[in-house]
Amino acid sequence: MNIKDFLTPKNQPLSKTDEKIFKALKKYPSHMQLMTIQKLSADAHTSVASVQRYCKKLGFKGFKEFQFEFRNFLNQQNSGTNNQSNYLSNYIKVVNDFKNIDSTQIKSLINDLLQARITYSMGIYYSGLPARQLSLALKDLNKISFSASDYITASHWTRLVTKDDALVVFSISGDESGLKKYLSEALKKTDKTYLITFNDDTVLKRYFKHIIVLPGKAFVYNSSMDPQSLVLLFVETIIEQAINLTNNK
Incomplete structure (x- = not known):
């Protein structure tokens, strides 16, 4: 499964509001680690209620459950390519x-x-x-x-x-x-x-x-x-x- 499939409802089309949330999540998926529902709604130029509805369309009870599963998905995607040494090396390079x-x-x-x-x-x-x-x-x-x-x-x-x-x-x-x-x-x-x-x-x-x-x-x-x-x-x-x-x- 790729990120697009994870963020797309199985049996429901995306509304225009859903599309905004989808694009915000796809743009910076790694920020989900510390994302709040308020921040996501602001990034997507929509409301907190709209984010909650989007999460339920994906099959989750709400944002918290979606966030937990999305984090796990991202960690699984990155486990084969990212490790601590790479992160520290890249961090040090930025500092330099x-x-x-x-x-x-x-x-x-x-x-x-x-x-x-x-x-x-x-x-x-x-x-x-x-x-x-x-x-x-x-x-x-x-x-x-x-x-x-x-x-x-x-x-x-x-x-x-x-x-x-x-x-x-x-x-x-x-x-x-x-x-x-x-x-x-x-x-x-x-x-x-x-x-x-x-x-x-x-x-x-x-x-x-x-x-x-x-x-x-x-x-x-x-x-x-x-x-x-x-x-x-x-x-x-x-x-x-x-x-x-x-x-x-």
Whole structure:
């Protein structure tokens, strides 16, 4: 059985809504390891109820049962080709490639973080922890900073952001549909805007002054592991450089 067969109902046709869910699952199947029903419904631009109905069409009681069986299916598919040593080797390669990130953009980000009146950082799902980590590290440097892990909270920043502030958004896939609705106005208020992503083709690039593309897109998209550790590592390198720059002044 291939992935298409697993995700297709046996005796029922896919509705237009089902097709959206099917495409979202097929695009990044390995993300199912840590996927929530809310995240899947957002990726598919549909509702939680629609995801539940889709799972039942596949013969499962609900999303939890579907998720469990889909994980097992993916693990069986990968057992013959993936192993721990391959994963670690690929992970280390991605980490080594961090030195190839555009140094000009890195310097710009660090300078803006240190000079900003206030830094606002946000990320949802896998990107929430890196955003919080950046905010806490800046506070340790006596810089005012706020973080958010959902768009509703971040939307309250719109009236607060000024041209002297920095706004940093973390997005693994670079396809967050809510950004335009909740943050587009805030992003227009300052030139110190940064998108940190693995996707060099992101549709969000037009909203930001600076785009920093992290290496390892293929590794992240094909891995069943949580990719936020790589983003956390990036934040750590940024903060380390910021500390060194501050101490040398």
